[in-house]
Amino acid sequence: MSDGTLEPTPEHRFSFGLWTVGHVGNDPFGEPVREPLDPAEIVRRLGDLGAYGVSFHDDDLVPHGASAQEREAILKRFRSALDETGMVVSMATTNLFKHPVFKDGAFTANDPEVRRYAIAKTLRAIDLGAELGAPTYVFWGGREGVEAYAAKDPRAALDRFRESLDFLAGYVRDRGYPMRFALEPKPNEPRGDTFLPTVGHALAFIASLEHGDMVGLNPEVAHETMAGLSFFHGVAQTIWSGKLFHIDLNAQKIGRYDQDLRFGSEDLKEAFFLVKLLEESGYDGPRHFDARPYRVERGQGVWDFAAGCMRTYLLLAQRARQYAQDGEIQEALAEAGAPDLARPTVGPYTPDAAEELKRAAFDPEALGRRGYRNERLDQLVVELLLGARG
Amino acid sequence: MSDGTLEPTPEHRFSFGLWTVGHVGNDPFGEPVREPLDPAEIVRRLGDLGAYGVSFHDDDLVPHGASAQEREAILKRFRSALDETGMVVSMATTNLFKHPVFKDGAFTANDPEVRRYAIAKTLRAIDLGAELGAPTYVFWGGREGVEAYAAKDPRAALDRFRESLDFLAGYVRDRGYPMRFALEPKPNEPRGDTFLPTVGHALAFIASLEHGDMVGLNPEVAHETMAGLSFFHGVAQTIWSGKLFHIDLNAQKIGRYDQDLRFGSEDLKEAFFLVKLLEESGYDGPRHFDARPYRVERGQGVWDFAAGCMRTYLLLAQRARQYAQDGEIQEALAEAGAPDLARPTVGPYTPDAAEELKRAAFDPEALGRRGYRNERLDQLVVELLLGARG
């Protein structure tokens, strides 16, 4: 997808949430530090930087409690900005976490009336997303969890989560919207423990859905990394399962509050293998940034942040192409036996194959003496990243 | 399952790996501190303590390289101990991590010959397990991972993992062994990152298998906890998915090396909800302890450790029964709305139901003013645990 240039263009399919560059900088201990930005202005500024699309929560675009007239005015201004810039709405989602009504959960709130409200709000937000052409609808269950284990039977919570998604998928199919769902897992924060904490748990859950074929994942760097899990491996398993429908790019340190840092600003090696995987796997969806400028930024600093996300992605994509053409790296891969992992081991089961294997003579001592020179291979990767390989 | 007594009996279905009480106490920085124990002695000692069964890796019972005669003598002695004590073999598994041959992986080793050897070794170990009546066969892919990301395409690794399990399941079915498989996920250690790092990832993977119906999970407290994930929620999702085939009980602090501590020795609240879930869910498999005595133990200390695992389980089961009968706790559950989570929210999708929801008048401000008194509920749990509720 990336073509060697370091200037972002719409072909690179970079998108940003309105809430990212638009984040006002509040945190658990601090007040806002930036003024809200008009969605139309965000579209224009991101368009100038070479982005392809924007995404939003319903309330990012049309504030909670806006009148029908206000709604129309907002949408008109927003559409104009899209038309002028050629930007698209690459994804839409529902804010089911900000208002006090969702403090105990949305689809898994203990109060059935809250659950019904959450579904109703999502139905309307799906309509808004469809109206604006969003091909993907994301579900982040930020409040679907607990601090006090006793308060929710987690099996009942999964029942309710499934019921809600089945209902909403039914709606999308019924309306004929060309839209797929993408679940976004997260282990904790703002709840003590969240249901569907990792890409694995969410993938497994999808298999239980009535319309599981239209449901995939939206993995986020920060969320898997909080739990110390390999995001590269998590995305690879998602792709392997045919379920990478969208992706949230940012950066994060392990074992910390949700940092949502500029893409590539932590763990360059992990970011490199992620970009390489996305570029080589045929994934053609948005490269979506779900990050926030540092709280010390104002004005230009916000756009520095956005430009940095894209630029680092392009730099890493460039390194990925270089990797593929680097003879020494390819030789080290061969010495590590990496290509041999693609070869079948035994093929499908047959009684004869089993007998043959059981009778075969192996020399484990000799096999154990092979050296794989992974240190050399990894060192070459580090030097490639550091720009020290020509 | 537990009946009020604090004396373990076979009805409680407590089992231990031979490698647990038999662990010689070596660690990355230290030499063994205890002598190996004979499997038959372990069976007798555990039987005396009230256990129900033992489990083993092939090499725990029959050391790598033993002659056919030695194998027979060992098995005879082991069977005698089982017969005398009434203990059963509750699970068997393969050691695919100790020998240098597996340093780069077993089913996902880059060298196809190593992969073939791993499958062959497992075939023989399955025979051994079947011969001794093990109803469950566990797969822990301890070496299935990497330190250097470049060395393995994780998608190819999943292909090989699947191929191996399909082959082995084919074998078990072909032989007609009354045996199911249970995958045991772990995020890292001894590899930098392991494939199938959590119960979620493993559950999702099972859905891709040819004989997925005979494959479930063996979740382990320490492994999910290392990543800071809720083990209680993980086991609940496993049960919800119909896949709790076995369980490994121990204790662990978050974000640390694999500690394999005595069950209940960390996070009593999590341990309580786990025991409550196992006791109330209808799970009737072994309560299997995969833990190790502290390295400062010798002799009696080892059996203190084993007795402690069982006793804490029984104490927590007792507390779970008390919880169900505690009027104030039940009232607090009602005030938190916990029982209402079991009620359907909207039922299956119909166009009318969707329209009705979209037209319904909600009062989110009023709904948001409800207080759930989870603090009181959780405090009652803490006081129950502390034995301060009568």
Added chain:
Amino acid sequence: MSDGTLEPTPEHRFSFGLWTVGHVGNDPFGEPVREPLDPAEIVRRLGDLGAYGVSFHDDDLVPHGASAQEREAILKRFRSALDETGMVVSMATTNLFKHPVFKDGAFTANDPEVRRYAIAKTLRAIDLGAELGAPTYVFWGGREGVEAYAAKDPRAALDRFRESLDFLAGYVRDRGYPMRFALEPKPNEPRGDTFLPTVGHALAFIASLEHGDMVGLNPEVAHETMAGLSFFHGVAQTIWSGKLFHIDLNAQKIGRYDQDLRFGSEDLKEAFFLVKLLEESGYDGPRHFDARPYRVERGQGVWDFAAGCMRTYLLLAQRARQYAQDGEIQEALAEAGAPDLARPTVGPYTPDAAEELKRAAFDPEALGRRGYRNERLDQLVVELLLGARG
């Protein structure tokens, strides 16, 4: 200090920050869910529950921007409540984290004018604390850190931190306020990395101060636990160093956002050893709760939370007394050799002592065969906690 009762009384010296029960429930993803409480009401409600004191940030009591008249009215109302209830102001501190002016730090802000403002604000807040009789003044450097390493030389930051504390200590001495300082370390959040991240770093820093004798620590459960460090050991080293001037009690899971949970609601074993240490060490300062009610609480739930903090403390203090009188536990301590750690090993250095040691015959193999039965000891602690030891 605790005397067996489970009813809190002022003699137990329980105190709460105004910002704890007064927290309105906003978080990074959610709006406030509770209305602000008047400080005087907080004093009365806490007094009713048996608390001894309250603490505050300057802005908790007198909002930023209040006029002199407003200030007087607030203070009058607050003093009346104190007088009526007999509650005291047990600690005061400065809010140097909420306003945008502090987004880049306070004492370590890069802008010298911000640093000067931070010191000026603290001078006024110290006057307020002194006026209300606060014997301890706490410094939590919540914004003293960075996300971008390049932005601050950490050595210069330590210079500025020291300069500020030296200046402020000079002021307190000059005014003759009977007040000591207590530093509160935290590893991260809201900044990516905070200077003085642990009790260790802060203790070491104090040794560099001009008036280090009047500066000690205010360790917080959640802060050390976020980094997976032993809070029990951290407080013990603080006491050992003569620097436990104040303490912040709450609960937290390792490797997560700052949870500030109800005291005792996580890791009961750690909480037990902490209470035991405080009770037995002669520490006579406040047992100060720096926690927040869950976001699902309203009204009574807030006071449930406060009562729960105190009650669990008293229950654990009761268990500590029981521990001291439990013959089997004392026997297990002896078998573990615990009392022998208090005996000197060699005494002060002399050449003769060294020669004698070097010539002494040791039998490490025999010494290595000793078993310490720590499993039994720890199991007894677990059973004590579970209320299962009579």
Added chain:
Amino acid sequence: MSDGTLEPTPEHRFSFGLWTVGHVGNDPFGEPVREPLDPAEIVRRLGDLGAYGVSFHDDDLVPHGASAQEREAILKRFRSALDETGMVVSMATTNLFKHPVFKDGAFTANDPEVRRYAIAKTLRAIDLGAELGAPTYVFWGGREGVEAYAAKDPRAALDRFRESLDFLAGYVRDRGYPMRFALEPKPNEPRGDTFLPTVGHALAFIASLEHGDMVGLNPEVAHETMAGLSFFHGVAQTIWSGKLFHIDLNAQKIGRYDQDLRFGSEDLKEAFFLVKLLEESGYDGPRHFDARPYRVERGQGVWDFAAGCMRTYLLLAQRARQYAQDGEIQEALAEAGAPDLARPTVGPYTPDAAEELKRAAFDPEALGRRGYRNERLDQLVVELLLGARG
């Protein structure tokens, strides 16, 4: 110290522990995979690669239980290798963790005889270090900790730790050895919790020692990183305190078992700021690598590993020089106000200065509107690291 070349030379002061390249690859789940290397061979191979020195535990060089004759033969061979290659012994230390005798601790073992043995062993090992010219003697208290909190009063443990170090420092002074001590903190592993878990705790402890002036730190990347603490900041505070006596370089992911990975193979940004700090701070001690080759390595892979450690250090040192000369980076530093942090804020306390500050008019709203453009600054660092800045 580094001069632009990427070829290691003794002037770069790179050193390695004998136990690093000599590690046989055992881990908690696996047997050794490599044969032991003769110390003399290690010296020669490292000398060939451009290293400056080696370090050792007493038992690395002279195995536990060697006869006097064996000792002489070993030392002779080792000295010859040093003489031939010009390599030096840059540090020595004691193995107080491997043998079962130390399973309950060494200086803080509960058994006084074990403590005496630990001191005696260290006295002899100090003699060996002195004989071979080691200027620094390292203390890593790997076993000084607990799993069961009850087993050791942490204050008594600190007493014993202090007593031991005072005795040993007395010995070194008495003998007139030109040797300093360096404490190496670690939060956990192989013990559940270790005393002196971070650089902060160890720095604070040193202030309590009789001969604290001759005691400093040996911080290790992996150890601070396990706890998620900033190693860059930790080393900076150590330097600020005048206590950086030695350093252990390697790599590690947060919240995991002790990985001891090749230097620079994780978190390139942290590694960069560390190298920059070491190079610019005037630290002139060894750049000591305490890491291990991956377990998949044999033969050449071991030396790939050693060469990679040094090469990445030199590459990062090169980037640090480039940083200092990069005009745009320097401009961004100025815009972030970084140089202003070096300016005093208020100077020493005077009553007039305090009054002036309290009367000064500040405009916090205006100060709060400043943007620091740290995103741009950090992005420039990332691009510098990626070799994308000319």
